[in-house]
Amino acid sequence: AQSVTQPDIHITVSEGASLELRCNYSYGATPYLFWYVQSPGQGLQLLLKYFSGDTLVQGIKGFEAEFKRSQSSFNLRKPSVHWSDAAEYFCAGGDNYGQNFVFGPGTRLSVLP
Amino acid sequence: DVKVTQSSRYLVKRTGEKVFLECVQDMDHENMFWYRQDPGLGLRLIYFSYDVKMKEKGDIPEGYSVSREKKERFSLILESASTNQTSMYLCASSFFRDYYEQYFGPGTRLTVT
Numbered sequence: 001a002q003s004v005t006q007p008d009i010h011i012t013v014s015e016g017a018s019l020e021l022r023c024n025y026s027y028g029a030t031p032y033l034f035w036y037v038q039s040p041g042q043g044l045q046l047l048l049k050y051f052s053g054d055t056l057v058q059g060i061k062g063f064e065a066e067f068k069r070s071q072s073s074f075n076l077r078k079p080s081v082h083w084s085d086a087a088e089y090f091c092a093g094g095d096n097y098g099q100n101f102v103f104g105p106g107t108r109l110s111v112l113p
Numbered sequence: 114d115v116k117v118t119q120s121s122r123y124l125v126k127r128t129g130e131k132v133f134l135e136c137v138q139d140m141d142h143e144n145m146f147w148y149r150q151d152p153g154l155g156l157r158l159i160y161f162s163y164d165v166k167m168k169e170k171g172d173i174p175e176g177y178s179v180s181r182e183k184k185e186r187f188s189l190i191l192e193s194a195s196t197n198q199t200s201m202y203l204c205a206s207s208f209f210r211d212y213y214e215q216y217f218g219p220g221t222r223l224t225v226t
Contacts (some may be wrong), residue, residue, distance in 0.1 A: 043217030090155055098212045103155035
């Protein structure tokens with residue numbers, strides 16, 4: 001069955017430090033891949049998406065993600081974290097038009113001043 | 114800005130009660146979704162609607178029903194609430210052509226006692 005895993009339940013980084021959140025997928029073919037962010041008390045917001053083409057994807061709020069087929073990964077990165085980035089981050093994957101659309105369990109990010 | 118609103122942020126109901134969760138979007142989106150969010154499980158799709166009066170079961174439809182009488186409004190109904198339906202419920206909407214570009218509401222935290 002298709003799945004998306006996020007190995008880290010909770011990550012803490014200092015403000016200004018770099019960030020990498022891990023995501024691994026298990027799909028038969030190359031899936032569509034996404035990162036969402038959920039700030040406290042708010043709904044999810046789409047950060048970025050990968051459908052095909054360039055494996056390095058730029059998103060909003062200074063985030064980027066890299067698709068690596070050989071590692072079945074789609075890790076999210078940010079070079080310098082801001083306190084406002086503290087939130088829960090969800091990786092998700094799907095096939096064509098919503099088929100097998102699955103969310104990972106989420107990674108909670110805490111940011112130290 | 115897209116706005117997806119949900120009728121309640123917090124709701125407490127008793128076992129066996131009929132529960133209505135309402136969702137309204139103001140962007141003329143064709144697609145509307147209801148998800149359930151539980152810690153460690155990410156988001157799971159309950160139901161999806163792509164047009165008025167049309168609905169598709171998601172991954173966990175048991176114990177739930179939905180109603181879409183107007184394009185902007187999508188209701189989730191718990192016919193007889195049970196304690197295992199205590200959860201965060203998220204509504205989302207998207208254009209038909211952009212299934213994955215979903216805009217989320219803030220969520221309703223439902224507690225069934």
